[in-house]
Amino acid sequence: MTTQSPALGTTGTEEKPLQPASPDRGRRTPAPKLARGQANWGVKILLVVLCLLWLLPTVGLLVTSFREPDAANSTGWWTVFTAPFSNWSVENYRQVLLEEDFGRAFLNSFVITIPATIIPILFAAFAAYAFTFMKFVGRDFLFILIVGLLVVPNQVALVPLLQLYARADLVGTFAAVWLAHTGFGMPLAIFILRGYMQTLPRSIIESASVDGASHFTTFWRLIVPMSVPALAAFAIFQFLWVWNDLLIALLFLGAGDNIAVTVRLAGLIGSAGQGWQLLTAGAFITISVPLLVFIALQRYFVRGLTSGSVKG
Amino acid sequence: MIKIINAVLAVLAGVGGAMVLYFVLNFAVERLPGKWEHRIKPYVFIGPALLVIGVFLIYPAVQTFVYSFANDDSTEFVGFQNYTELLGSEAFRRTLLNTLLWIIIVPVVVVVMGMAVAVLADRLGARSEKTTKTIIFLPMAISGVGAAAIWGFIYASRPPTQDQIGLLNAVVVGLGFDPVAWLQIDTGKLNSLLLMVIMIWTQVGFAMVLLSAAIKSVPEETLEAARIDGANEVQTFFRVVVPQIWATVITVFITVLIGVMKVFDIVYTTTNGNFNTNVIAVQFFNELFTNGNNGYAGAIVIMLMIAIIPVMAYQVRHFKKQEAAS
Numbered sequence: 223m224t225t226q227s228p229a230l231g232t233t234g235t236e237e238k239p240l241q242p243a244s245p246d247r248g249r250r251t252p253a254p255k256l257a258r259g260q261a262n263w264g265v266k267i268l269l270v271v272l273c274l275l276w277l278l279p280t281v282g283l284l285v286t287s288f289r290e291p292d293a294a295n296s297t298g299w300w301t302v303f304t305a306p307f308s309n310w311s312v313e314n315y316r317q318v319l320l321e322e323d324f325g326r327a328f329l330n331s332f333v334i335t336i337p338a339t340i341i342p343i344l345f346a347a348f349a350a351y352a353f354t355f356m357k358f359v360g361r362d363f364l365f366i367l368i369v370g371l372l373v374v375p376n377q378v379a380l381v382p383l384l385q386l387y388a389r390a391d392l393v394g395t396f397a398a399v400w401l402a403h404t405g406f407g408m409p410l411a412i413f414i415l416r417g418y419m420q421t422l423p424r425s426i427i428e429s430a431s432v433d434g435a436s437h438f439t440t441f442w443r444l445i446v447p448m449s450v451p452a453l454a455a456f457a458i459f460q461f462l463w464v465w466n467d468l469l470i471a472l473l474f475l476g477a478g479d480n481i482a483v484t485v486r487l488a489g490l491i492g493s494a495g496q497g498w499q500l501l502t503a504g505a506f507i508t509i510s511v512p513l514l515v516f517i518a519l520q521r522y523f524v525r526g527l528t529s530g531s532v533k534g
Numbered sequence: 535m536i537k538i539i540n541a542v543l544a545v546l547a548g549v550g551g552a553m554v555l556y557f558v559l560n561f562a563v564e565r566l567p568g569k570w571e572h573r574i575k576p577y578v579f580i581g582p583a584l585l586v587i588g589v590f591l592i593y594p595a596v597q598t599f600v601y602s603f604a605n606d607d608s609t610e611f612v613g614f615q616n617y618t619e620l621l622g623s624e625a626f627r628r629t630l631l632n633t634l635l636w637i638i639i640v641p642v643v644v645v646v647m648g649m650a651v652a653v654l655a656d657r658l659g660a661r662s663e664k665t666t667k668t669i670i671f672l673p674m675a676i677s678g679v680g681a682a683a684i685w686g687f688i689y690a691s692r693p694p695t696q697d698q699i700g701l702l703n704a705v706v707v708g709l710g711f712d713p714v715a716w717l718q719i720d721t722g723k724l725n726s727l728l729l730m731v732i733m734i735w736t737q738v739g740f741a742m743v744l745l746s747a748a749i750k751s752v753p754e755e756t757l758e759a760a761r762i763d764g765a766n767e768v769q770t771f772f773r774v775v776v777p778q779i780w781a782t783v784i785t786v787f788i789t790v791l792i793g794v795m796k797v798f799d800i801v802y803t804t805t806n807g808n809f810n811t812n813v814i815a816v817q818f819f820n821e822l823f824t825n826g827n828n829g830y831a832g833a834i835v836i837m838l839m840i841a842i843i844p845v846m847a848y849q850v851r852h853f854k855k856q857e858a859a860s
Contacts, residue, residue, distance in 0.1 A: 297699065378838075
């Protein structure tokens with residue numbers, strides 16, 4: 223995502239949060255809307271063409287990544303279909319992982335992304351709990367502030383942060399990106415989680431406190447397990463956003479030991495002439511993780527995107 | 535192997551450190567006398583979150599605002615000079631124009647295409663609908679850098695004497711024309727438009743998913759009523775469905791709009807803003823990183839911020855209305 227997808231972590235401007243599954247969910251069979259199953263041939267052909275167009279660029283990348291260097295650099299990838307059983311190799315992957323340092327960058331991206339996903343969720347879950355179930359001075363004002371911050375572009379923070387990190391000797395460290403992503407993802411995380419927690423039945427929390435459970439216990443034992451759908455939805459957002467990020471990794475980690483996989487790939491694109499086939503293997507390694515996460519968890523992700531904003 | 539162990543240790547240290555923070559804070563606050571415990575505890579819960587928001591968003595934003603009125607290494611105030619110089623420069627005006635085109639074109643195309651796919655796929659059988667949507671949605675998981683690499687094989691150009699390895703040029707040459715260096719031609723903003731195609735490719739699925747869910751939640755009765763009144767499919771769609779999903783259309787539009795305003799990686803990795811394709815976020819990066827000019831970088835991003843303030847005001851108002859309603 224670009225930015226967006228990506229632009230993901232920052233794409234949620236207005237998604238109202240998830241709702242817990244309503245009890246009648248299983249029983250309600252969705253009535254056929256508009257005209258289910260009534261597509262005529264024109265519509266079917268149009269959609270098939272569109273799907274092919276949408277897949278084509280990625281297929282080209284995948285095919286090229288398994289071609290031999292000479293072939294990949296001299297003929298178009300579609301020519302493989304004239305001789306489908308020759309010139310395949312995994313040499314590109316071997317070379318890109320071992321000689322072009324993608325192996326390390328790939329590992330680094332996990333070290334960057336996992337804490338940069340979990341830490342903001344932890345912080346945001348505590349904050350969302352306080353915003354939902356506790357009373358304190360300044361609560362409403364602080365939350366409005368967070369809503370306003372949802373759309374603030376990260377770029378506005380980068381120059382001073384770079385200086386701050388230079389003074390604290392944090393440039394090039396994983397902690398630098400963890401903290402930056404935690405800060406940048408925080409408004410959206412709090413917004414989503416608080417919205418979800420508000421839909422939880424208050425009576426459960428009240429009876430827990432009557433039974434003598436502290437807020438801390440209530441939080442861990444009750445609220446966190448009940449909020450799993452919202453936590454999962456935000457975790458997927460944030461994971462995709464951090465893994466796919468180029469700007470922050472480029473500024474705070476650069477091309478040193480802790481280089482991220484996106485930065486490494488951008489470098490490979492920049493230094494043309496090294497061979498197209500390496501670029502494709504590198505690109506496929508880079509996009510494989512978000513694609514897998516996305517395909518495996520699509521249901522949570524879609525639910526996170528759609529719930530609420532539709533009911534609105 | 536050592537690398538992997540180090541990686542695991544780093545992850546554990548980061549996550550574990552954050553957890554320990556809360557346990558320690560909570561342990562401390564529970565030792566306070568009852569009344570104070572209740573007063574302080576909410577701030578323990580929101581404290582770390584507010585701290586990172588303060589340190590990583592609010593403080594730097596204010597600082598950036600200050601820097602935008604100072605010279606390149608922030609040692610001396612220069613008033614509005616950065617702004618006047620930027621707005622007076624031909625290059626920056628072109629950057630603004632390009633960004634404006636992105637803002638006008640991309641969100642509209644994304645919403646229209648997303649809507650079209652949502653409506654058409656709705657008419658397929660359940661399984662075909664799911665497959666279609668997954669295929670259209672998939673590029674959303676791909677980074678701007680990855681998308682740029684992928685589309686490189688569409689836009690690539692080789693001299694006429696060689697075989698073309700870019701798909702678009704293979705078609706052009708196949709039709710008997712000379713290959714075209716697509717991303718270097720700014721006549722009619724061709725290259726910028728081709729870069730927008732990449733962004734559109736990654737975003738249509740997002741629009742489709744939200745709009746499709748909205749369309750499906752339109753009550754069947756309202757459609758029936760329209761049909762009984764003699765409206766055809768097209769009329770039913772525009773007069774009955776669209777008004778009911780308008781809130782979602784706006785949501786999608788704003789979300790894509792914000793993403794487009796900040797578009798960086800697609801342009802940075804393909805042209806780096808050359809051939810008259812520059813956009814605000816790329817010029818910001820180059821002023822900051824390549825030219826080391828904090829003043830210009832600050833001024834650029836403050837202008838971006840000013841453009842976003844109306845959206846922010848809309849968000850806050852919308853949120854307040856919702857809170858009042860619930």
